[in-house]
Amino acid sequence: MNIVVAIKHIPSIADDLPVKGNNVDFDSVDFVLNEFDEQSIEQAVLVKEAVGGTVTVIGVDMIGELDGVLHLALAKGADKAVKITGDDPAADSHMQAKWLSEAIKVMSADIIFAGVQASNDLDGQIGPMIAAYLDLPYIGGVSFVEVVGNTATVNKEFAGGFGAKYSISLPMVVGVQAASKPPRYAPISKVRQVAQTATIEKVAPSGDTSAGLSFKKMAPPVVTGHAEMIGGSSKEVATKIVELLKSKGLA
């Protein structure tokens, strides 16, 4: 089974996002792996462990710092790592999906995993776009995958615990919401060891497209309301919350 995982390196939202002109100031933010990609890497490794094969992780190198993410994926069980030397921190989802699909096209993938979404998917997610560019079907919101022969059975989640089971003839692109099991932990020592020995294949971006969006503005939301903030030490905060709850008959 030839398994490919397409990942996204995205601005971290743990800190404030500075603005430059009409977009995020990409030079001043940290980039991290899209959280849903941790799930899709895990799902890919689980499928490999069940049926055999190889897992290739591929992403666009936005700021020249993708190696760390690829080393982590290798430490978690991926077999090969490929980076597309985009070197454009503002590359939108359409551009990334086009470059990724051009690179994946020659890999004869049986199944391609992508995170179901990313917080910077302003112009949509890369998973469905890779499917469109490669003329493959796509199914997202997936939380369970089982492969038997050339057929995958997946569970897709709707809201409120409802969902549906689908059977799919491979190849296809799967957008992972959550892996069949929670992502495994890779110890730092193993990641370090991988970093010393691993080879990351470099691919130049190929194919041309863009989101076709003209940016008017990028700014934090205009706040219409704000919580009444409770100040003081943790103990004081706790006291005030308990008083508040008691006054409302909630404690």
Add this chain to the structure above:
Amino acid sequence: MSNDIFVITEHMDGKFSDVSFEMVGKAKELASAFGGQAVAVVVGGGVSANVFASDSTIHVDDENLAQFNPEAYGKVIEALVKEKSPRLVMFGWTATGMDLAAWLSARLDKPCVAYARDLCIENNALIVNSQVYGGKMIAEVAPEGDMAVVAVLAGSFPAEAGQGSTAATTIASPVALDGLKVKFVEAIKPAGGDVDITAQTKLVSIGRGIGSKDNVELAEELAQKLGATVSSSRPVVDAGWLPRTRQVGKSGLKVKPKLYLMLGISGAPEHLEGMKDAELIIAINTDKKASIFNVAHYGATADLFEVAEAMLELL
């Protein structure tokens, strides 16, 4: 090329989702500004489609479309859009719309705006507000060209404006639906056996800030003292720290308790969708700029563990 606005509606078990009506209402406003029609598109069998206030409704009825199938629905919508060339195609940014919007955009080489929470027209051009970076940023963008695809966050517009009784025109599928690679097998119903968080009056809800599975116990203790139940945001469930039955938000459950005490939840739009109507929202988070503080009634920038332990002593 027309100035019509297509709304791709969504339904389950014969019932349309609120976001379908919300989009139809907005589409009517945009269509009149563009000088076109608001067209509700209903894909699927076994549903009465005469429920929208749209200018017209197209109902594509085929037995292969009885249940949502991203491949079949995609083919039908692509064919319809190619034939009718609307100015705008609206999807919900939902479990089904997310499978189709970006896909259609790439198929047709037309722009797509996801996470949309408002649309307006300025100088005959469409402007879309999109809530990106976990709700920390609002992007204002103008899709270029003569057609755009937009995926709209649920709850962005009033649903009432889209409710009506326009008689649908039923058509057969515009494309052959044999030889599909994706096949619907069966529906999955919510897992039983756990508490129903939608029926609880008090919830202590934990997010990524809880840090590890071991720490969930602290939230359980606090909940017990308050006569509450523990719920969570999605990352906690994805990490396997709580069962999926406890998940609040877009891909989880919608709750409206009297108390929603949030420990370490930053307030991504997906989570807010599930709890913003709670009567009393109290949020504890270490990030003073966490977007949850724009929604909560009371907030504190504090260590959730210290606050929870201090509360336990006081209760």
